[in-house]
Amino acid sequence: MNQISDRIMALQPSATLAMSQKSSQLKAQGIDVINLSVGEPDFPTPKHIKEAAKSAIDNNFSFYTPVGGYLSLRQAISDKLQHENGVHYAPEQIVVGNGAKHELCNVVMSMINPGDEVVIPTPAWVSYMQMVILAGGTCVEVPCSMEQGFKMTPQQLEAAITPKTKLLILCSPSNPTGAVYSKGELQALAQVLGAHPQVLVLADEIYEHINYVGGHESIAQFPQVAGRVAIVNGVSKAYAMTGWRIGYVAAPLWLAKAVTKLQGQYTSGASSIAQKAAEAAYRGSQECVEAMRSAFERRRNLIVSLLRGIPGIEVNVPDGAFYVFPSVKAFLGKKCGDTVINDATDLALYLLNEAHVATVSGDAFACPGHLRLSYATDDKDIVGAVSRIATALSRLQ
DSSP states (O other): OOOOOHHHHTOOOOHHHHHHHHHHHHHHTTOOOEEOOOOSOOSOOOHHHHHHHHHHHHTTOOSOOOTTOOHHHHHHHHHHIIIIIOOOOOGGGEEEESSHHHHHHHHHHHHOOTTOEEEEEESOOHHHHHHHHHHTOEEEEEEOOGGGTTOOOHHHHHHHOOTTEEEEEEESSOTTTOOOOOHHHHHHHHHHHHTOTTOEEEEEOTTTTSBSSSSOOOGGGSGGGTTOEEEEEESTTTTTOGGGOOEEEEOOHHHHHHHHHHHHHHTOSOOHHHHHHHHHHHHSOOHHHHHHHHHHHHHHHHHHHHHTTSTTOBOOOOSBTTEEOOBOGGGTTOEETTEEOOSHHHHHHHIIIIIOEEOEEGGGGTOTTBEEEEOOSOHHHHHHHHHHHHHHHHTOO
């Protein structure tokens, strides 16, 4: 008997999670796999945040939480947005959920009807397109090449917008490329959007604090899009809290109410203990954030320099996040024994099986001919992984 709904059948499995699972399966067999497929910091959660969670347990924060999150956490987020980003979202405009992914999906499901169009610059994170498909919307992909820094131009945005466009999903710093939009670049996009008042921006800023250009800029700061930006962020990347599952959306009030309504029927409020930990993250010292950011920058420089030493690989220098997204087009069509590399997915599987290094194919991010490598791991693994990759690629003829 097969009674799976059409909407679920239309979805593709997460390629990043699938590759991580394959890596885990090989490790379980005793194979030494270096996993560069996962998108999470390898640092432990900072001590003061863990202490806040312990205190919450001792103080009996063990009951159901408000659907939209504790007021104290939403106020902390509101203050953070005002002080760090120069944008004002009142606590009632903020909804806390089970991770940033949860709130991204909530926004899409709350806004998109069948036939509505969503503009997505590509390469793009694997789940954006699937969320739009789940809502019955139409993805309008805007290809952005390495030559243009993997960033969408105002001309491309203008050309992609139609009367059916309801949403633009913009991720900066970017997963998978590490691209970071400058203030000027964002302002140029905002000017285009000023002529299209029906389009809301879903700004995924989860990698905000992992940037190497001196500071983060949010598209929400520009008057041309005032009242039309939903910022999604959370504690997972900046504070090494991926497993705590706390993210939020700061949105126009009408949208925040819709998201709360949806969340009330699906998951209700997020974990009480994790919320108190997140509050400590936002209210406490930010030294831990800078320490991790600095370590990621050093690792970025290391992996870029090593990859550039491999003939055939082309890689730019990402300005944020903890990924590199090299072109591997030079290896397509080559083979090793009976293994033929037809596309980047074949190459990712070849590297997993032959080099025991887990990467993710650019095909999953709507950008064929590339691989995504995470450098959220220690220097030893980065050096070892690139060495293994170089050896495996040298065998391809």
